[in-house]
Amino acid sequence: MPGTEAIKQNKSNIVIMGCGRVGGKLAAMFDAAGHKVTVVDLDAYSFRRLPPTFSGTALIGDGTDEEMLRKAGIENANAFIALTQGDNRNVMAAQIAKHIFEVPRVICRIYDPLRKDIYEQLGLESISPTEVFADLLFQRLSQKI
Amino acid sequence: MLKPLYIVIVGGGNIGYYLSKALLSQGHEVLIIERDIRTCERLEDELGSCSMRGDGCETAVLTEAGLNRANVLIATTSHDEDNLVSCQVAKHRFKVPRTIALVNNPSNEKIFKKLGIDATISVTNTILEHVEQEIPAHSLIHLLTMSGQMEEVVEMTITRESPAIGKSIAHLRLPADTTIALLMREGERPRIPGVDAVLKENDRVIVLTSLDSERNLEKALLG
Numbered sequence: 150m151p152g153t154e155a156i157k158q159n160k161s162n163i164v165i166m167g168c169g170r171v172g173g174k175l176a177a178m179f180d181a182a183g184h185k186v187t188v189v190d191l192d193a194y195s196f197r198r199l200p201p202t203f204s205g206t207a208l209i210g211d212g213t214d215e216e217m218l219r220k221a222g223i224e225n226a227n228a229f230i231a232l233t234q235g236d237n238r239n240v241m242a243a244q245i246a247k248h249i250f251e252v253p254r255v256i257c258r259i260y261d262p263l264r265k266d267i268y269e270q271l272g273l274e275s276i277s278p279t280e281v282f283a284d285l286l287f288q289r290l291s292q293k294i
Numbered sequence: 295m296l297k298p299l300y301i302v303i304v305g306g307g308n309i310g311y312y313l314s315k316a317l318l319s320q321g322h323e324v325l326i327i328e329r330d331i332r333t334c335e336r337l338e339d340e341l342g343s344c345s346m347r348g349d350g351c352e353t354a355v356l357t358e359a360g361l362n363r364a365n366v367l368i369a370t371t372s373h374d375e376d377n378l379v380s381c382q383v384a385k386h387r388f389k390v391p392r393t394i395a396l397v398n399n400p401s402n403e404k405i406f407k408k409l410g411i412d413a414t415i416s417v418t419n420t421i422l423e424h425v426e427q428e429i430p431a432h433s434l435i436h437l438l439t440m441s442g443q444m445e446e447v448v449e450m451t452i453t454r455e456s457p458a459i460g461k462s463i464a465h466l467r468l469p470a471d472t473t474i475a476l477l478m479r480e481g482e483r484p485r486i487p488g489v490d491a492v493l494k495e496n497d498r499v500i501v502l503t504s505l506d507s508e509r510n511l512e513k514a515l516l517g
Binding site for chain 1: 399
């Protein structure tokens with residue numbers, strides 16, 4: 150996978166859009182692993198989820214805005230992850246990161262499985278938590294019933 | 295009259311409503327997809343049954359709307375990301391030949407074009423262009439954007455401070471994709487300038503360029 154090499158070497162620049170439970174946790178994990186992390190969120194209150202030890206950057210702003218992404222250092226980013234609550238916002242930001250700024254590794258969360266399929270076909274690496282979680286539950290329950 | 299088209303409009307706000315009204319009166323078949331039930335009811339009351347409640351980004355809703363046979367999809371909501379997704383789903387999943395998006399943040403216009411939307415309309419940019427045409431002092435006036443391409447036609451006036459004065463076109467540092475197509479000089483007929491044409495103060499030029507080259511073009515002609 151492109152971008153993986155830099156991530157392994159502990160010195161990659163990672164931009165995360167959306168500092169919710171997943172975004173905040175992921176930011177903390179990459180930060181603890183020694184990477185340079187920037188988190189962008191519209192709401193400053195979300196940054197409470199970052200641990201006190203977090204040494205990266207937290208920026209208030211709209212991750213679908215080209216200027217804002219520049220401020221977040223997208224031009225030098227090795228990876229961009231879109232994790233807001235809105236599928237469409239994630240899809241738009243991820244496409245800007247991939248096609249305008251040519252970030253080597255872009256991952257996009259899309260709750261709606263049908264929409265995820267369409268964007269996967271368009272070459273956007275996407276994960277649908279809906280699908281993943283439903284699968285997981287189904288597997289666990291199928292074993293014990 | 296032209297062959298009637300099947301046009302799907304996402305978003306039943308003011309733009310969606312007036313657009314539908316105009317398109318219906320031209321004899322086209324129109325369907326508005328709107329999320330809000332009250333807005334839907336109002337549309338029914340005023341335009342008859344031409345609206346459908348639902349999220350215009352969802353494949354199921356768009357399937358029910360018969361997007362397979364739509365000729366055009368126009369996304370008019372106040373959220374750029376929703377407009378982008380509606381257009382992309384329409385284009386890639388349903389093969390709608392023409393997708394048009396309203397762009398609320400003017401800087402998204404360029405991004406939408408790069409992401410394959412056929413046409414974008416930015417109200418802010420449209421108003422700005424009108425302001426620019428009223429105020430000739432402004433450096434670069436957008437006249438036309440080629441649909442589907444990154445090319446555009448702009449008008450510029452050579453000012454007193456311009457570094458281009460006295461230089462021939464061949465010696466200007468124009469971006470590679472940029473051509474001065476027409477030179478308009480007071481007291482002369484507009485003409486297609488050759489590479490040896492020399493620019494003067496107050497010359498007006500029509501230039502074929504691209505969005506990406508605008509800034510370098512301004513630098514070359516206006517400093």
